[in-house]
Amino acid sequence: MSSIDSPAIVLDAVSKAYGEVRAVDEISISIGRGEFFGLLGPNGAGKTTLIEMIEGLRIPDTGAITVLGMSPAPRNLDLLPLIGVQTQRSAFFTRLTAREHLVTVAALYGLPPATAEKALDLVGLTGSGDVRVTKISGGQRQRLAIASTLVHDPEVVFLDEPTAALDPEARRDLGQMLRNLKAIGKTIVYTTHHLDEAQTLCDRVAILSAGRVLALDSPRELIARSGIGTRLVIPAGRLSPEQAGTLDGVSGVAVEDGMLVLRTAHTARVLAALDGEADLDDVETRPATLEDVYLELIGAPQA
């Protein structure tokens, strides 16, 4: 297997405990090159510990990690130019403009200003390059933080909740920018509590809880395999729960806020059966989401 075909990151039975707390418990994951990989889980699930071990900042108690074919720990200087790390605590050179900040970061890597310009362009900040870093908006701030991790053109990029503090529009824009990063072949390890975002952006996700992987696959596959199916919400008074339960393809019936809620893995069949029994106006269908899968596995998500 040539190195380009080999996985970007391999975790083999990796564990790490802090005293009695098994923060990461026998985790094995292989992340492909160019993959957009989501790490999901409630606070305390072990995501940060896992990422810090992949970055070489913490050493596993047991198990093995390779990143681009190399061991990240003890601190592997050959690996540093190949990875980019964005944390929630981004720091900027406050007296500078966005462009000057990136030129300074580039200089720290011994790289010319043109690399800063390329990073600005990659994150769509070229037009705001002359704005002081203290004056830029939340969305631009996150873009600049990500640009800072891209200046040296790393192969693997770690992004820790980049959309956490953003409004919906800024989140959507950043999502598009992240798709562009994937399109140019970066391997992205992405942590988020926004499950809608993970569903649309990630090729695969691992759902972690108490240091273990509860589920690992593409969002589509996890949703299909969950059997949660589609919700059909029918306005009150159209048909009784008993009648609904007899419809072809219905797997569950509930009453929520006076509305009848049906579950099915065969939406078209149920709608066809329903058409003969009740008015279909205002019947809402909502396919199962990654959030539904997550809630089934973990319980209420944390903001």
Ligand SMILES: Nc1ncnc2c1ncn2[C@@H]1O[C@H](COP(=O)(O)OP(=O)(O)OP(=O)(O)O)[C@@H](O)[C@H]1O
């Ligand atoms: N330095 C430490 N010393 C002791 N316990 C720790 C330490 N760091 C993390 N832990 C514990 O290990 C477990 C996993 O924590 P970790 O920060 O890796 O989870 P996380 O999924 O990243 O959570 P969050 O989303 O809050 O960052 C938690 O129970 C946490 O309290």
